[in-house]
Amino acid sequence: MGLKPGYKETDLGPLPSDWTTAKLEEVGLVINGLTYAPSDVRSYGTLVLRSSNIQNDALAFEDNVFVDMEIPERIMVRPDDVLICVRNGSRILIGKTALLDERTIGMAFGAFMAVFRSDHGRYVNYLFRSHIMKRQIDEHLGATINQITNKSLKSFQIPVPPTDDEIDAIATALSDADALLDGLDRLIAKKRDLKQAAMQQLLTGETRLPGFEGEWEMKRLGDVGVFLKGSGVRKDEAQSGDLPCIRYGEIYTHHNDYVLSYNSWISPAVASTAVRLKKGDILFAGSGETKDEIGKCVAFIDDCEAYAGGDIVILRPHEADPIFMGYYCNTAPVRKQKASKGQGDAVVHISASALSSIEVQVPSLPEQAAISSTLSDMDAEIAALEQRRNKTKNMKQAMMQELLTGKTRLVTPGGSNA
Numbered sequence: 001m002g003l004k005p006g007y008k009e010t011d012l013g014p015l016p017s018d019w020t021t022a023k024l025e026e027v028g029l030v031i032n033g034l035t036y037a038p039s040d041v042r043s044y045g046t047l048v049l050r051s052s053n054i055q056n057d058a059l060a061f062e063d064n065v066f067v068d069m070e071i072p073e074r075i076m077v078r079p080d081d082v083l084i085c086v087r088n089g090s091r092i093l094i095g096k097t098a099l100l101d102e103r104t105i106g107m108a109f110g111a112f113m114a115v116f117r118s119d120h121g122r123y124v125n126y127l128f129r130s131h132i133m134k135r136q137i138d139e140h141l142g143a144t145i146n147q148i149t150n151k152s153l154k155s156f157q158i159p160v161p162p163t164d165d166e167i168d169a170i171a172t173a174l175s176d177a178d179a180l181l182d183g184l185d186r187l188i189a190k191k192r193d194l195k196q197a198a199m200q201q202l203l204t205g206e207t208r209l210p211g212f213e214g215e216w217e218m219k220r221l222g223d224v225g226v227f228l229k230g231s232g233v234r235k236d237e238a239q240s241g242d243l244p245c246i247r248y249g250e251i252y253t254h255h256n257d258y259v260l261s262y263n264s265w266i267s268p269a270v271a272s273t274a275v276r277l278k279k280g281d282i283l284f285a286g287s288g289e290t291k292d293e294i295g296k297c298v299a300f301i302d303d304c305e306a307y308a309g310g311d312i313v314i315l316r317p318h319e320a321d322p323i324f325m326g327y328y329c330n331t332a333p334v335r336k337q338k339a340s341k342g343q344g345d346a347v348v349h350i351s352a353s354a355l356s357s358i359e360v361q362v363p364s365l366p367e368q369a370a371i372s373s374t375l376s377d378m379d380a381e382i383a384a385l386e387q388r389r390n391k392t393k394n395m396k397q398a399m400m401q402e403l404l405t406g407k408t409r410l411v412t413p414g415g416s417n418a
Contacts, residue, residue, distance in 0.1 A: 028118025122171035222356030230312035241267030295338035299326030323372035
């Protein structure tokens with residue numbers, strides 16, 4: 001297939017005819033980091049930025065190192081510098097970057113890091129998150145040491161739009177997308193905090209929903225219903241058919257409070273040896289790695305044919321709201337009781353008889369339903385925001401591909417805004 005009109009072939013792939021390519025060292029400074037000895041590390045002094053100060057493509061200051069020593073001026077960072085990880089024990093972290101801001105004034109950076117300094121730090125920072133730079137990083141990584149040399153870093157090629165206005169427009173558009181993602185992250189975190197507060201208040205009776213009063217009833221889980229035991233579904237059987245199945249490990253890794261989707265699908269032959277679930281069942285993980293997490297539970301709320309694998313203890317309530325019970329049986333007071341009844345060290349187990357003795361204090365069925373409705377509505381709101389965030393993140397990735405290769409132009413050739 002021929003090139004699109006107005007484009008040319010380059011070492012970086014097709015680019016607009018009026019774009020050029022350049023080495024990093026031709027458009028800015030590439031600076032090595034500070035070498036210091038363990039004896040230079042103090043609880044005071046100059047903060048030295050390291051790989052741990054980059055989290056999720058942004059600056060983080062939860063794991064800091066300070067040194068008390070003379071530091072060359074060139075090692076002191078400036079706002080709009082691009083901090084780059086050039087050596088790390090983990091290969092996948094090589095090349096991760098963060099754009100430095102005013103918070104970093106007075107800081108330096110360590111020997112396993114580099115800084116790129118130019119008038120277009122924002123633009124180059126986004127390039128490091130694109131396939132353009134990731135491909136070059138992979139090509140230059142050492143065979144035995146996870147490292148990019150300073151010589152290699154300087155030689156990295158980047159696409160260069162013809163005007164500063166176009167470079168700035170690309171960086172601004174991507175920064176705006178990042179700001180939207182950051183805003184969604186903050187909103188999701190706020191909604192999660194509100195939900196946690198609501199759970200603390202509603203699941204303990206500290207706050208009552210309108211129209212409900214009276215004491216909650218104290219009983220044991222064994223009084224709530226009958227206990228059953230799941231039966232084995234091996235790992236190699238977990239994708240053997242199209243019948244949904246829940247395996248105990250998925251309670252820890254995939255489900256929270258109630259089941260919304262499935263990871264395992266088994267054949268009728270495998271299902272014949274498993275335990276069929278009933279809508280309203282409460283599923284407890286019968287095995288785990290620690291006593292603190294043992295017995296995590298989820299409510300099964302689907303009205304479909306589904307099965308439980310081994311090491312799952314099933315509570316089939318006589319009369320209870322399953323979503324309420326899913327939330328309630330994961331609260332701190334119940335977790336504390338489950339932890340006290342867990343048996344074993346390397347692998348912790350909890351039995352049906354142990355679970356049946358756990359004391360719970362529960363409201364009437366109508367109040368259970370009202371609480372579960374309130375909390376599940378909050379879950380749905382958070383899930384919708386997370387879906388919106390994921391969609392926005394995917395759109396931003398597509399924007400990067402389009403803008404950093406010139407497939408979409410924000411400034412038309414000649415300099416006017418597109």
